Amino acid sequence: QVQVVGSGGGLVQPGGSLRLSCAASGSILNVITTSWYRQAPGKKRELVALAHAGGTTTYADFTEGRFTIFRDGAANTMYLQMNRLKPEDTAVYYCRYVTTTEDYWGQGTQVTVSS
Numbered sequence: 001q002v003q004v005v006g007s008g009g010g011l012v013q014p015g016g017s018l019r020l021s022c023a024a025s026g027s028i029l030n031v032i033t034t035s036w037y038r039q040a041p042g043k044k045r046e047l048v049a050l051a052h053a054g055g056t057t058t059y060a061d062f063t064e065g066r067f068t069i070f071r072d073g074a075a076n077t078m079y080l081q082m083n084r085l086k087p088e089d090t091a092v093y094y095c096r097y098v099t100t101t102e103d104y105w106g107q108g109t110q111v112t113v114s115s
Contacts, residue, residue, distance in 0.1 A: 002026045002104060006095045009109030016113070017083045022095030022106050024076035030100040034071055036080045038091035038111075045094070049080060062088075085113045 008020040020036065035050040049069035050058045057069055066085070071078040078095060090113050095106040 004104045004106045006106035006109040009111045011112045020080040033098045034078045035096045037094045040091040
C-alpha cells in the first residue's frame, strides 16, 4: 500500500514563504489529480490548489496568485510553494492524489503564520 507523507510546514512570519512537499512511498500510477487542502481550527477542510494530469491547475480565490502547485512525477513528489503568507493562511495542510482506482491523503502538516 502506497503511503503519502506531507512535510515542510512550520512557523513563518507574515510575508514569508514555505514550500510544502508530499512524497509517495512508491509509484502512484494513473494519477487524475494532485491537490492540496487545508483546514483551520473550527473550519471545514477546503481546497487550496488542484492540478490535473493534463497540466491545468485551479486555485482557490484566497491564494491570490501567491501559491503554486507542481509535481515531480519522476520522484513521486508534489509541492505547494506558498509566498507572501498571511496569518489567515494558518492551518493544517493536506496533500491528496486521486487516481483511477485510489484516493491517497497525506497526514497533514501544520503551517502557522505569525509574528
